[in-house]
Amino acid sequence: MPVFLPLLDGNYNEDLLQALSRIGPVIVPPSYLPLPDIDVSRYILLDHAASGANLDTIIQYLDQGADKVIVPLAWAKEVVGIIPAERLIILLDVSNASAVSDSVRNGISGVLVKTPTLDTDFISSFTRFFAGAKIYILQTGSSTPPQSTIRDLRRAGTTLIIPSSALTLEATSTERINIADAFVAPLVSDRPDGLSPTVVTEEGKSLGLVYSSSLSVKESILTGKGVYQSRKHGLWRKGETSGATQTVFGIRVDCDLDALEFDVAQVGAGFCHLNRPSCFGETQGLYALQKTLQSRLDEAPEGSYTRRLFNDPNLLRAKIMEEAEELCDAQTQEEVAFEAADLIYFALTKCIANGVTISDIERSLDKKAKKITRRKGDAKPKWVENTQATASSSTQPPPRPAAPAVSDGPIRMRTYDLSTATPETRSQLLRRPVLKSDEMIAKVKPIVDDVRNRGDAALLELTAKFDRVQLDSTVIFPPFAPESMEVEESVRQAIDVAYANVEKFHAAQNEKTPLRVETMPGVVCSRFARPIARVGLYVPGGTAILPSTALMLGVPAQVAGCKEIVLATPPRPDGSISPEVMYVAHLVGASAILKAGGAQAVAALAYGTETVPKVDKIFGPGNQWVTAAKMLVQNDTDALVSIDMPAGPSEVLVVADSTCNPAFVAADLLSQAEHGVDSQVVLVTVNLSQEEIAAIEDEVDAQARALPRVEIMRQSLPKSLIVKTTSVEEAIQFSNDYAPEHLILHLLDAPGAVPLVQNAGSVFVGPYSPESCGDYASGTNHTLPTNGYARQFSGVNTQSFQKHITSQEVTADGLRVLGPVVVTLADCEGLGAHANAVRIRLSTLS
Incomplete structure (x- = not known):
């Protein structure tokens, strides 16, 4: 609330207006618009004499930046309820105050009342009648108001309006009052020296706390310079000797009239005597x-x-x-x-x-x-x-290629010392980004339902919408055209080697003979494996060609003996599938290839369509849309489909001691950081010095800059961690708590640390075992649990594509011994039919 309000009445100049702009708003009749180019808050006064004024005019003034409009009571019906209350002041003559209705009082923020006298009792009753509204008093026909009047009214919660003809920049006289004298009139102080605490701010940030006197405030108002009162040295003109001056834009009084706020622009070294911008520390x-x-x-x-x-x-x-x-x-x-x-x-x-x-x-x-x-x-x-x-807000956005680098600054990870970390910090280090599964499931449900209800028609429409490909059919059945599988000879040979290694490792996992145990004489229990008949393998597309994923999913399905292998992958712009993926599909004996991606592909696999075979279990990584769709369909009893595991962003945790090669460690970190901006990369050091850690960081920075996906790494690495530990045991314990997808051991005795590992998707032992080998061709599977699920889930393996059936065979002699035990337990549970099924047999053996 301003100390007083000036009313432009024709007798003013730009210097006066500039000074007034520093202490609050100015009431302006339309006839004085436009004002000089001075940034001053404006209350537009539209009285009965305002020519042509109407509702549109009022809105126009407010749209052009006026803070408030002041309109006669007669116009209230036209504007109240349309103009926001905080922007509206009603103009009253003292004689018609009682004519104001409740609806008008509730629809305004202030009242400007014209009165020939300043009767204290009247003003008090007026204030009570308009409780909650600001009261502005304009004394008609008045001479220059004394400072005491300004003080008494402002301390009573009302504001006096002073015509500009009664204001001056010169000394106060009987004809005019100096605007600075008018401003300081109501100020109070509870200090013995009479000074007012003053907060100095620049662009909304506090620079420091100083003190002001009436004299210093007056000079600041009149000159527009920062002037304060030193408690030791008297009047303090900021920057007079240092050159660090201030331009004052605004001076405000607090609600109790005993403190000030100066809004300034600081010039030079800074406000603080320590040459800092603020006495409260560095700007942030x-x-x-x-x-x-x-x-x-x-x-x-x-x-x-x-x-x-x-x-x-x-x-x-x-x-x-x-x-x-x-x-x-x-x-x-x-x-x-x-x-x-x-x-x-x-x-x-x-x-x-x-x-x-x-x-x-x-x-x-x-x-x-x-x-x-x-x-x-x-x-x-x-x-x-x-x-x-x-894309739309309810569907998956298409992948976006990596962009050029955004900064020349060094690429760095965040470093923490486990020995000094609080339990809260340690817990925070183990956290992954929050996956809002419920929100994503709500987004994919309309897509899944559409495919479920409309089958191929929906699948073709969604493929055109999301993959931007018009197809006549979304399914390819074998035999596959030879030209669709043509790949470079070197690539074919690499795929063949990888296929052989993956097949050998996964074939070794296959159970050769059933498990058979005689639990007691005459009682033999067995367990044997059978393949899941129909499996769906999701191979992501987008910016990358992923024949490796097709291998990692297709080979164990083939080894396990699955009768139908349906491979789903997004089509290329021309509607084809990459020949590398087609070649792998041929190697693993795929029974169909679905040319679709995203939630719509998952739905087609789960429910089947006119052409897409329904499957019993869905495997494969994907973005959050694919993951959400997998989670949705596995919980639908109508789908009768399961999934391999929940999926999150790719992860690697590297444990390194002083024997590590910094270049190797950096390369391992970057091989995971390039997957996406949300990739999770953690380096756990064992007794490494700051220099040794810096050597790894320098390698990370240098190698990243030379790689094509550096832009992705610039975003994923600053969110990644370096965790300092003091022993291999402490490092592995942290890794077990983190449960990474990939764990790489750069240790003096890497094999000796493997027995300590309790939670990990896959472990890479020693300096010559990069994650890339497991991703492509060593033989292990690269479809692994992420997001901490390595505590509960295994990576994809041959048994993932099988289910196990148990059997038991009980002889007559065996039942004689086992039967009474079963009868006792069945009777205990009150299940008489169970007990009877044994008793009736025992009765024939007696």
């Missing part, structure tokens, strides 16, 4: 970024990335659009915050390049907030079309 967040970018604009060397951004508008435009898309695609809280930070960085770079500050942005936001007229808010057609072409 957006304002710190702004200062950094402003300094880079002036000082960034030629050839640096920041200089490129400032000098190349097309690059900056591309980065802003790229980051906006990534923010739109983000799902988890962590992802949204991470992508929003990137977008803000590039957007602020654009602003700084054009001389726009955060304060300018805030003023624009404030101005927009003042608008009464609102646009519908729909997106422009080109963006609506683009969004519909790529």
